[in-house]
Amino acid sequence: MTDKSYVYLDYAASAPLRPCAMEAWMGYHKKPHSVANPNSLHTLGRTAARELEGAHRTLARCIGYGFRPNEVILTSGGTESNNLAVLGMAEGARRKSANKRTRVVLSAIEHDSVLDVASILRSRGFEVVLARPGRDGVVSAEEVASHVDETTALVSVMAANNETGVIQPTATIIKVAHAAGALAHVDAVQAFGRIDLDCADADAVSVAAHKIGGPLGAGAVAMRTRCPFDAQSLGGGQEMGRRPGTQDVAGAVAFAAAAEQVCRELPSVRPQVEALANHIYERICAPGTGIIPTTVAHVDQTRLPGMVSVMVPSMDSESLVLKLDDAGFEVSAGSACSSGSLDPSHVLSAMGIARDEALGSLRVSFDERATLEELDAFCDALLAIVSSN
The missing domain is CATH 3.40.640.10 (Type I PLP-dependent aspartate aminotransferase-like (Major domain))
Structure with a gap:
């Protein structure tokens, strides 16, 4: 290190x-x-x-x-x-x-x-x-x-x-x-x-x-x-x-x-973290980026706050994670418990998502301790990686 x-x-x-x-x-x-x-x-x-x-x-x-x-x-x-x-x-x-x-x-x-x-x-x-x-x-x-x-x-x-x-x-x-x-x-x-x-x-x-x-x-x-x-x-x-x-x-x-602490602060923290996640979706899933949300359920109240799940069909998850790691951002390809597998996520497969899309899945997760500046820097790095691919 x-x-x-x-x-x-x-x-x-x-x-x-x-x-x-x-x-x-x-x-x-x-x-x-x-x-x-x-x-x-x-x-x-x-x-x-x-x-x-x-x-x-x-x-x-x-x-x-x-x-x-x-x-x-x-x-x-x-x-x-x-x-x-x-x-x-x-x-x-x-x-x-x-x-x-x-x-x-x-x-x-x-x-x-x-x-x-x-x-x-x-x-x-x-x-x-x-x-x-x-x-x-x-x-x-x-x-x-x-x-x-x-x-x-x-x-x-x-x-x-x-x-x-x-x-x-x-x-x-x-x-x-x-x-x-x-x-x-x-x-x-x-x-x-x-x-x-x-x-x-x-x-x-x-x-x-x-x-x-x-x-x-x-x-x-x-x-x-x-x-x-x-x-x-x-x-x-x-x-x-x-x-x-x-x-x-x-x-x-x-x-x-x-x-x-988390249960006491949940009423105030949840909308704050939801807003940050929505901001990421708006930036990285904008038209022309080549990045798509995993489901349409990427709005308030339908998903966990602080979790962003997307797919990059033009790339594989392992390459994405490693390139982001090299850029200084630690994220996951779906579940960390099954990282290292070259097979599509069993979750995405069960949902009927095509293999080429599922192989490019990416999960970004955080809570109220993440800052807008850090998340914007992540968005910049991901967009640059995908556009240069």
Whole structure:
């Protein structure tokens, strides 16, 4: 690494750590009880446990919708949160139904941490079906309903897509699942702290710290106590027995600090960040630039604020990312979890986007900490790269 400065615009992969989270993490480690296991009975252990309980309370309040502190299961991040919820809830629903519910419905645009669970579910005797999106990137409740029946154990859908930013109709999809007696899980990893979640009746909601400026390696699943669930790991009785293992109290405290800030500031931050994203779309997708939006859903209220998803049919994503990196701008080709692949994004393919267009996809993501000057400089660099190609 040289002394060259970079403008980081890949917040959807991992957002920069917020000062409040850093202060909470550092502050915890300066306390005498930071050395203690929060499950120990001695004074330091009980003190650590109280801090852990405080983090549970804060996260439950920020997620909202009546989730109680003891219903927040701490995990190592979004991937574990999704793995745990989908596997554990599917198994729990099947057991409760005396093996009558053996179908799991996922959307075809889910994150790999959900879709890759499909093979495990099938190996355990489940039928897994995928609900497909329209060209607009939306998985409709009607499409989900066409796959749901009395054998369905679980429906899992994301609150907003991590590549296109398109917000999904979670509330109506949850109603479809419940009407058939199935459980409903919402992957809100990308949406939490960026929009008001529409998860009032969800049985479980997954979130992660590093997407909102919290620490890497911290996540959670808010899951109703009434929700049938089979733990996927064995050990102690931590997290109400649903996720055994000694908890990372410092990580939980830092996660809670970041969540509290982003949720408190959301009403004022969202329109500010939406305006910045709209400005980028107007500049780089102007007629004659050769850059097109991934979907028509690039206006306020239909996509995540601070996420710009475009395609450059004349170029491939890898070249674009590397050229922008050389120019000092850090962006992503769709999902960072699948970077390095020369295949089109599974999300764009599911939407019916042509291969030559999908191979030139680009995702730019940020929050209120990005400046207009930085974003304009990015636009200048991208337009120059595309025009010289």
